Structure formats: C-alpha cells, structure tokens
Amino acid sequence: MLANHFAGLSTRGKVMAEYIWLGGSGSDLRSATKVLSFKPSSPADVPLWTSDGTATGQEDGPCSVVYLKARSIHPDPLRGGDHILVLCDTFQAPSVEADVGSPELHPHPTNNRAPCDRVMRTAAASQPVFSCNQQFTLLNPQTCWPIGWPERATGAASSSQSYCGTGTGVAVGREFAEAHMRSCLHAGLRISGSRPDSIPGQWSYTVGPCRGIELGDHLWLSRYLLLRLSEQFKVIASTDPKPVPGDWSGNGAAIKYSTRETREEGKGWFVIQEHLKRLQQTHMQHMVAYGVGNAKRWGGPGCKAQPSSSVLDFTVGMENRSASVRIPHSVLLQKRGWYEDRRPASNMDPYLVTMLLVCTTLQLPLPMGEAHLAAPCASGTGNSGSASETISRGSSSILDEIDDLDGFAPDTPPQVYGLLAAECSSENEPHTDESHMCH
CATH class of the missing domain: 3.30.590.10 (Glutamine synthetase/guanido kinase, catalytic domain)
Known part of the structure; x- marks a missing residue:
C-alpha cells in the first residue's frame, strides 16, 4: 500500500528513464534511473550517459568510465505514465587525443550487441x-x-x-x-x-x-x-x-x-x-x-x-x-x-x-575487429564479478x-x-x- 501511494505521486512533467545495460560478465543486467525534462520520441533523443566500469566489471585500465548509448525505448510497465525503459549498449571512453566536439566511441570488449548488429x-x-x-x-x-x-x-x-x-x-x-x-x-x-x-x-x-x-x-x-x-x-x-x-x-x-x-x-x-x-x-x-x-x-x-x-x-x-x-x-x-x-x-x-x-x-x-566476442562467465542473470573473470573468445581459440x-x-x-x-x-x-x- 505504501509503494502504491508513492507510485501515484505526480512527477511534475519529469520523465524517469531507466537505462538498462549488460555488465562485465555478459549476463548480468544493470540499470539506473536518469530523470529527463522531456519524453524522448526515439533512441537518438535519449542523452548519452556513463556508468562506473569498476563496479560492473568493465574497467579499462586506469579509465573506469563506460558510455551508455540508447538503442531502443519502451513504455515502463512498472512506473507507468510517460516513464520509459531504455535499452543501451556499452562503449569505451574516447581517447584524450580525440576531438572533444565529436569523440569517437568504440564498443566495449564486453559488448556483444555491436558485432551482432553488424552481422545482422x-x-x-x-x-x-x-x-x-x-x-x-x-x-x-x-x-x-x-x-x-x-x-x-x-x-x-x-x-x-x-x-x-x-x-x-x-x-x-x-x-x-x-x-x-x-x-x-x-x-x-x-x-x-x-x-x-x-x-x-x-x-x-x-x-x-x-x-x-x-x-x-x-x-x-x-x-x-x-x-x-x-x-x-x-x-x-x-x-x-x-x-x-x-x-x-x-x-x-x-x-x-x-x-x-x-x-x-x-x-x-x-x-x-x-x-x-x-x-x-x-x-x-x-x-x-x-x-x-x-x-x-x-x-x-x-x-x-x-x-x-x-x-x-x-x-x-x-x-x-x-x-x-x-x-x-x-x-x-x-x-x-x-x-x-x-x-x-x-x-x-x-x-x-x-x-x-x-x-x-x-x-x-x-x-573480430572492434570488440572480442564475450562469452558469459557467470550463470544466470545475477551480478558479475571483476573484469578479470570475463572470458573473451575468438573463433580460433574458443x-x-x-x-x-x-x-x-x-x-x-x-x-x-x-x-x-x-x-x-x-x-x-x-x-x-x-x-x-x-x-
């Protein structure tokens, strides 16, 4: 009853966007909420966001930033209203030499969606x-x-x-x-x-x-x-x-x-x-x-x-x-x-x-160009361990x-x-x- 009370409160035009992505094991689902002042009409309208790769087993050397890029948006059945679910895939941080105006993002090594999309x-x-x-x-x-x-x-x-x-x-x-x-x-x-x-x-x-x-x-x-x-x-x-x-x-x-x-x-x-x-x-x-x-x-x-x-x-x-x-x-x-x-x-x-x-x-x-194919290293959909537990396999070594x-x-x-x-x-x-x- 208490949860229902708060679920019925007005968000005053704000939209809660639940960013959803896969962590370092390739099988652990992660999510975080970003409050938007508008309702996106397409994935291109959803702002780029970041997460802490150290906490998700996706650290890349001294840089722990993982970029989250929206790929699809869906009505949120749990929150209702204009709130949305945002499916994302993960990208590495751009190099410091890159033009900050248009940094180039490369798929994270644990990102299997990017190579799958290229194949399709x-x-x-x-x-x-x-x-x-x-x-x-x-x-x-x-x-x-x-x-x-x-x-x-x-x-x-x-x-x-x-x-x-x-x-x-x-x-x-x-x-x-x-x-x-x-x-x-x-x-x-x-x-x-x-x-x-x-x-x-x-x-x-x-x-x-x-x-x-x-x-x-x-x-x-x-x-x-x-x-x-x-x-x-x-x-x-x-x-x-x-x-x-x-x-x-x-x-x-x-x-x-x-x-x-x-x-x-x-x-x-x-x-x-x-x-x-x-x-x-x-x-x-x-x-x-x-x-x-x-x-x-x-x-x-x-x-x-x-x-x-x-x-x-x-x-x-x-x-x-x-x-x-x-x-x-x-x-x-x-x-x-x-x-x-x-x-x-x-x-x-x-x-x-x-x-x-x-x-x-x-x-x-x-x-096999931009990212290695990451096979899940933990069963089920629970939390992953560290990045060292991630198993990346190529066609020659699998x-x-x-x-x-x-x-x-x-x-x-x-x-x-x-x-x-x-x-x-x-x-x-x-x-x-x-x-x-x-x-």
Whole structure:
C-alpha cells in the first residue's frame, strides 16, 4: 500500500528513464534511473550517459568510465505514465587525443550487441527471423528451492501434470507469469505466448518472431522484467540451466531460426540441409557459447539428450525435442520453413547465439575487429564479478578454452549427425500459428 501511494505521486512533467545495460560478465543486467525534462520520441533523443566500469566489471585500465548509448525505448510497465525503459549498449571512453566536439566511441570488449548488429546488417538480404522459448524456474529466496516442490524432491513425479497444467500445486507461480507477460506486452516487446512447463515452478515464454537484432533486444528486456518483478513477488526467477539437481530436464532457451532462403518454395528444404551440415561442423564452437553450465542439461538424470548421445554429439530429429536440432513436421511436408536449435541454455546471450547461427549458416566471418566476442562467465542473470573473470573468445581459440567451462575434451570431434526417426517426444508444445516463419 505504501509503494502504491508513492507510485501515484505526480512527477511534475519529469520523465524517469531507466537505462538498462549488460555488465562485465555478459549476463548480468544493470540499470539506473536518469530523470529527463522531456519524453524522448526515439533512441537518438535519449542523452548519452556513463556508468562506473569498476563496479560492473568493465574497467579499462586506469579509465573506469563506460558510455551508455540508447538503442531502443519502451513504455515502463512498472512506473507507468510517460516513464520509459531504455535499452543501451556499452562503449569505451574516447581517447584524450580525440576531438572533444565529436569523440569517437568504440564498443566495449564486453559488448556483444555491436558485432551482432553488424552481422545482422550484413545478412539483411537473407532476412533472418528468430523466436526464442525462454524457460525459467521460480525459487524460494530463503531455501533457493523451486516453489511448489516438496523438500528435496526431484521434480520428476509431477512433470506429466505440470506441463501446460492447471490447478493448485500444478501451475505454481501463475500470478508471476501473468504479471510478466502483461508487463512485456505493455512495454511493446514481442511476446507471443507463455505456459507452465515440465515441473512445478518452471515456466516458459516465447519471444518472437523477430527480425535480426530485435530478438536479442527484446529477450534481454524481458529478462530484465523477470528480475524486477521477482523483487516485488519476493521470489528468485532463475535462468540457470539447472538451478537444483534432480531428475528433470532443466532450463533451456531453444531458438527457432529461418532465412529467406529456407522459406523459399522449391528450395528451402535443400538450404536447410546445408545449414545443418555447417552447424554440425561447428557444433562444439556453438556449445561453448550457448550458456554456462549447459552440460548439466545434457547429461545425468532427466537430461535432454538421447541415452546414446552426449553434449559432444550433434543430432537432428523430426519433432524430436531431445535432438540438437528439431525439424517440425510442417517443414517436411512443405519442404521449406524453419528449424529449432535446442542446444542453447536458458542463460545464453541471444546476441552471441543469433550471431553465431547467422555466421555459421550463411558462411559469414565472425566480426573480430572492434570488440572480442564475450562469452558469459557467470550463470544466470545475477551480478558479475571483476573484469578479470570475463572470458573473451575468438573463433580460433574458443575450442581450446572449452575445458575451462565444463570439462569437455576440446579435441573430440563432433559426431556426424544423422536424421533421427520421426518420433514425437512426450513434451509436445501446443500448436501455434508459425506461418510467419515459413512465408
């Protein structure tokens, strides 16, 4: 009641702009409020701002200033009124020799949005389209155990009831999920659905369809709203791939992907086959960039992989959600459309994942000029450590460093993929209109 009282007070024409950016780990969301005397109509109207890189793990030698540049603005569903959310990416301070009238800003080494944007602009003729199914688990902040689970339960017993389930003890946390979906819609984010997932307390929502860089922008903002709402609901909204052990499949962030060529009639199916060959050849390079702790989803009880495969294997299956890549039946029938990369973990960086997908499938070089590609070094969306913890990987060294993450053998070649039998898994998703991905 007290919070509602202050939320209703007039700001006398002032606009509160919540600047949102990623910290040094590449996975920690930061935000700060700047009061403006006007309502910006475009990102270009939003003033450039700075943050302390020392506090966010982004210090650059003796200079700790990080510049925040607005990329998109959205209505603020938490404050309402004319107040806005401002998505920013980060830049290094200009050199002292630069002309102070027009200093040149270079993307910060931890900024993955800038190289992703360059890749999407290069690939604009192919019109890449993405959707992401983001999973998360609601945890009790005192016990860090999923809400709705009996103490020390594995979660497996209720999995058949929980998926798209209804009722007390089944759809646990519905009020939170509803508040999050409405907040995203109010902010203008491309949220296209939400549902209870495999275990009590686990939910998923879909961002997309989005063109190019938009998927990363909207997904990060939706995660920001997850964190803000978790403050109000007094829960932890965890995007850790497996926040607690047990016989359950964990949290993922499957990406549906198509291009103009894969959607083309009479040609799309053959283009998809070429994409799959290229993805097989770079399987481990993708896996190391697909989220920290991802191996917990691909091994042990309740894992996502087939019993005979592992995180080292690349597999393709018709409507098989245990494969690395799922091919929908509609694509097989129409011989064109989209496919789903099910390898990314729930804490993956969408800028990094979509950039790798486009570069691999369209055979574009990874942009290594202005900034190194930063792979997240901390799971979930919590606070980062120091800049020394940030892991920057180039295309030549990414396999050499894979041991540092999950103990995979960097010299183990990926298995040659085979098309698995057209078997549907037991966790079928509700049918939705996805014609946008095919036409």
